[in-house]
Amino acid sequence: MICTWCGSTMKHKSKDHVFPRGLGGQLVADLWVYACERCRTSISKAEDEVAHRSHLSAHRFAKGLTPRRKKRPSSGLVEPRIRLVKDPTTNRYSVFSLRAGESHPRILPALEVDLENDKLFFHGAGPEESQRLISNILSLLRNGPGATGLIGEITVRLLDEFPSDIAKDADFNPRIYLSEREHLEICTRNPQEALALARAVAYLATTGALKSYEPSGWKSWTIPGGTPHNVAFEFDGRLFDRVVLKIACALIAANIRANDSSQLDLPAAQSIVRGDSEIQPGMVTPLSGASRTDREFSDRLIAIAGVRRGRLIGLVGLYGEWYSADLGIAPDRSRLPHAIGAMCHVVEGRDQRWLSTEEAERFMRSYEHGSLGTPLEGEAGNPAVSKR
Numbered sequence: 001m002i003c004t005w006c007g008s009t010m011k012h013k014s015k016d017h018v019f020p021r022g023l024g025g026q027l028v029a030d031l032w033v034y035a036c037e038r039c040r041t042s043i044s045k046a047e048d049e050v051a052h053r054s055h056l057s058a059h060r061f062a063k064g065l066t067p068r069r070k071k072r073p074s075s076g077l078v079e080p081r082i083r084l085v086k087d088p089t090t091n092r093y094s095v096f097s098l099r100a101g102e103s104h105p106r107i108l109p110a111l112e113v114d115l116e117n118d119k120l121f122f123h124g125a126g127p128e129e130s131q132r133l134i135s136n137i138l139s140l141l142r143n144g145p146g147a148t149g150l151i152g153e154i155t156v157r158l159l160d161e162f163p164s165d166i167a168k169d170a171d172f173n174p175r176i177y178l179s180e181r182e183h184l185e186i187c188t189r190n191p192q193e194a195l196a197l198a199r200a201v202a203y204l205a206t207t208g209a210l211k212s213y214e215p216s217g218w219k220s221w222t223i224p225g226g227t228p229h230n231v232a233f234e235f236d237g238r239l240f241d242r243v244v245l246k247i248a249c250a251l252i253a254a255n256i257r258a259n260d261s262s263q264l265d266l267p268a269a270q271s272i273v274r275g276d277s278e279i280q281p282g283m284v285t286p287l288s289g290a291s292r293t294d295r296e297f298s299d300r301l302i303a304i305a306g307v308r309r310g311r312l313i314g315l316v317g318l319y320g321e322w323y324s325a326d327l328g329i330a331p332d333r334s335r336l337p338h339a340i341g342a343m344c345h346v347v348e349g350r351d352q353r354w355l356s357t358e359e360a361e362r363f364m365r366s367y368e369h370g371s372l373g374t375p376l377e378g379e380a381g382n383p384a385v386s387k388r
C-alpha cells in the first residue's frame with residue numbers, strides 16, 4: 001500500500017477517513033484512504049483544530065456524537081476560547097465545559113477573586129473540586145524559576161476582544177480555573193487584571209489562606225437548558241481550510257482507489273494536506289450558503305468533486321456551511337466522471353454513502369448557479385471568528 005499523501009510505501013495497512021471522525025465521519029462505504037503514520041499525525045492536528053476548537057465543534061455536542069475514546073480526557077471536548085454562563089440566582093459567572101456524548105455542560109473548578117472587595121468565590125461540582133484546583137495552584141507555585149526565570153505558564157483568556165458586554169459587567173470578576181485538560185487558565189478583562197489576579201492568588205497561597213480554605217455552604221448548580229451563555233471560538237483558519245482541502249482530495253483518492261489502481265496525482269494539494277507546504281489564498285473559499293440549503297444540510301457532511309473548465313473543483317458541506325476548493329488543473333490521468341460525491345448523515349445511525357452521479361451533478365449545478373451560495377466578497381476566510 002502507498003500513502004495517499006506522501007507516496008511512501010506503508011508496512012502496515014492504515015486507513016484514514018474521508019470525513020474526519022471528529023466531525024462524525026466513519027470508516028465505511030469505501031470512504032477511506034491509505035495514509036502513513038506521519039501523514040495521519042500531521043492531518044489529525046488540523047482535524048483536531050476543527051473538531052475541538054472551531055465553531056463546528058459545537059455541532060458535535062448538539063448532535064450528541066459520542067467521543068472517540070471515552071477514557072481519554074481530551075476526547076470529545078469542545079474547546080472554545082471563552083465560555084461563560086451567568087447563574088441567574090446568584091449573578092455569578094461560571095466557566096463551563098462541553099463534551100460530546102454528555103447531555104449537560106459542566107461547571108469547571110474555578111476561583112473567582114473580587115479584587116476590589118477582597119472576596120473569594122469557588123465554583124465547581126463540589127468542594128473536592130476546589131481542593132483539586134487549590135492543589136494545582138500550590139504545586140505550580142512550589143516550582144522554582146526555570147532557566148527562563150518562569151515557574152510555569154498559564155493560558156490567559158482575555159475578555160477584551162470578546163464580542164459581548166461581559167467585560168463591562170460589574171458582576172464579572174477575574175478567575176483562575178482548571179481547564180478540561182486540567183491546565184490552569186486565567187480569564188480576565190485585560191492583561192493588567194490578569195497580573196493583579198496572579199499576584200492576589202500567589203499572595204493567598206503563600207500566606208496559607210488557600211491551603212486552609214474550607215468552602216462552606218456549598219450550593220450546587222447545574223446549567224439547565226435555555227440558560228443564556230457566551231461562547232467565543234478562536235481557531236487557526238489555515239488548519240480549517242486544510243481540512244476542507246483534505247476532504248475534497250480524500251474523496252477523489254477514495255474513488256480512484258475503489259475503481260482502479262492508479263494514485264492521486266495532485267502534488268500541490270497533497271503537499272498542503274500532509275502539512276509540507278502552506279495553503280495558498282484562494283484555494284479554499286467559503287460560500288455564503290442560501291438559508292434553504294443551510295437548513296437542509298445542517299446535519300450532514302457532504303463532499304463533491306468534479307472537473308470544471310479544466311480545473312478540479314471540490315465542494316465541501318460541513319453541517320450546512322459550504323466551501324469550494326480549487327484543486328488545480330485536472331491531471332490527464334484523472335478518470336473522474338463529471339461529478340462524484342459522498343455524504344455522511346450525522347444523525348439517525350450515521351448513514352454514510354456515496355452519492356449517485358445524478359445527485360453529485362445536482363450539487364455541482366447548484367454551485368455553478370450560485371444557489372449553494374456565492375463566494376463572500378473580499379473575505380478570504382471562514383465566516384466565524386478565526387485567527388489567521
Ligand SMILES: [Zn+2]
Pocket residue numbers: 003004005006007008035036037038039040274
Ligand atoms: Zn504519508
